[in-house]
Amino acid sequence: MRKLGAPLLTLTLALVLVSSVALADGEDDVERARSAFREGTELVQKAQWAEALAAFERARALRKHPVTTFDMAACERAMGHYTRARALYTEALDEHGAATEAAQRMPESLVGEARAIVGEIDRLLVRLTLTVEPPGSTLAVDGRPLLADGKELVAGLRPAGPGDPTPTGTFVVALDPGPHVLLFARRGFRDVTIARSYEAGRTDSLRLELTQMPATIRISASKPGAIVTVNGADVGPAPVNVLRPAGTYRVVVRRDGFVPYDTHLALEPGQDSSLRAELAQEKPSLFSRWWFWTIAGVVLVGATTTTYLLTRPDPERPDVDAGTLGWKVDVR
């Protein structure tokens, strides 16, 4: 059961002040602001915190006042939205500090209470120290991106939407106590979803590594019966779907009588790529003509014979045995 604290007394006090100041400005906006503020106060007494918050938001929209912001923070706090409550209490303090007229300030008791509640909320929040690989992966908590607030990312402050890229290295995420769903995502990688409930004041560390998703190549050919090879490996006749890790691949599509289709593909993780091989009819080459090889053979034999005849060494005679005396006499 959430503890409500002293908001009733505060809210009451915040009401008098507003009434006394409002008459000095535009009467329509002030009247509507007063009416909305009054409605909010009545709803707070009925513990209808969401409706009270909405009434205070209408009042604040017509006429900004740190008390109104204080009361909004109190509603969020009552609903257990601590990160929002802290943000609104801090905003109320900022509005109080920036006011140039007394009518625009909060009573000092509210100021002290706001500061104390901010410190209390700080101790209640859950803090997760996260390291995500690869860096740049997005993170959404409960379907909402995080708000960078100084040294930490705070969940629950931004409207619903896709997550933002996470910082490189280790970072801290602040959460309300209770159940949450953290979604880590990166294009080409498999999403990582963590659904967990954290008690108030919990701190935790988490290291996450996203795995690459294979790429898909959908290969088809303009002629039936063409055989597909990927990096030299036969993957079968087209059409064929091939899953491969991210990288560069040589795809060749062949069919007899046609010029081979030869190309390279660079694939990202999770990429889905389609490739259609347009096969062109092959023209018979000179090297396939019988008469070409006949002529070439004749020329080759002739050249070999001529070369041999021109470069062959002079004929020699058998060596003469000089006998045991090592002596041979030429009588010429």
Add this chain to the structure above:
Amino acid sequence: MEGRRALIGAIVVATAGAVAACDTRTLPPFGQLRIHVETDAPIPAIVSRLRVDVFSDGLWIESRDVSLRDRAEWPASFTVLSSETSAARRIRVRLRAYREGALRDYRGERYVPPPPPDTPPSAEPSEPAPSGEPRLVMNGVDQTPLDEPTPEAAIDRLVGTTLREGDVHDVRVVLRIECAGTMADLAGDRTCLSRRGALVTTPDAIADADTAPSPWIARLEEARRALPPPRPGRTAPDGTPLHDDEVVVPGGVLLLGSREHGTIGTVHGKPIPATPERVFVIPPMLLDRFEYTVARYRDALRRGFTTAPPPFVNEEPGFDAVKTNGLCTFSTSPMPGADSREEMPLICVEWKTARALCLFDGGDLPTEAAWEHAATTADRPAKTAFPWGDDSPTCADAIWGRFNEPLIGAPCVARADPGGVLPVTAAPRDVTPSGVRGLGGMVSELTRDAYRPYRSGCWAGAPLWDPDCADDAHHEIVLRGGAWTMAPLSGGAIRVPSPRGGYASDGGFRCARR
């Protein structure tokens, strides 16, 4: 594409191989004759070098002289070829095997034909006048050798053929000692093949198989087997040893004569040479171990020997160089006791008596060649100057230097000593490897031969086997070996001519038997 490349390569290789295989441009060999030279002469005693001279179409074109002192170096071979392919070349190769040092100055070809069979034994062929031809000119330079083998001891052989391109022949040539001393007739293209003194037209080397073994080798073996057993020594009735025992002297090849040890004294004013050296084969024989003794003569008389004239008689004991026959050894009766001369050599005997005594005992005087063979060659690997070797003798080695020259005395006896012979058993070191005693000193020994210079027709025409110059009509005989009177003692090649009817107090004999 890979297959096509392989096909191209195969075509090139096959074509090159086929063309090379069909290329029949191998040239025939040059016309050549490989000559393998062998000899049956003892090495190095008779042959230790080979001189080769090559002639082409009559021109002397090459000469080489090689040392072949080891039997393992034979046969020696070399090749004569003609790189002239357009015409045949007629060649002659002259082979001369000879002993180291047996050379003479070259003054041109001085051909001396073998003496005809009817050549008088005393004839001494005259040498042709030196012409200085042929000359060996190579590359315009006269390179004629300064000397040549002496023909008398060289084995001289011509080998000839015609060289034609493509013809390769091997020929085995055996330089036989049968042909030693028979000069090849270079101008007449004739050569000795296997018979001393017989020249034939140089046969074509291709047809000359020349494989017949030398007959003298087998003949030596036969002669050795045919020898009777040597006679054992006998004793006289009084027990005096006759010293008539024999020893076997094996046969072999002899180089008769000596360039180094051949001259002593003069004959009629001419020096007595023991040259030219000549090659012979001496059959085995039984030779008296000792010189013929006085006791043996007395025993012959007892057995009925009566041939005259008898040896000269010395009836006095001892020796007296002054008295007539005072150095002779035979006495009518044996000298008693220490004066006995019974075991001394029988000296002062004529050649005729000496021979008759040998014939009486079934033998004969040894031939000069046989005597020299026994004294210097038999049972030895090389010829020696003395029976015991080449060392000059001391007074203890042999009986020599015992004649007191009036003015100079004698090296081996005292001044007053009359000298003379000693018992045949003296000087035990004067012995040959075969066991023959006293061939070095004691007495010069009578031989069967008449004295003829080695240059004479007798020796020039002597056969290879068992040569002699026996001529009973010739007035000179020849003694061999040293004697007690010689100082210094000369070697075994010494020849001592002497009148046939003469006698000497330093001349004795021994008998040989086959």
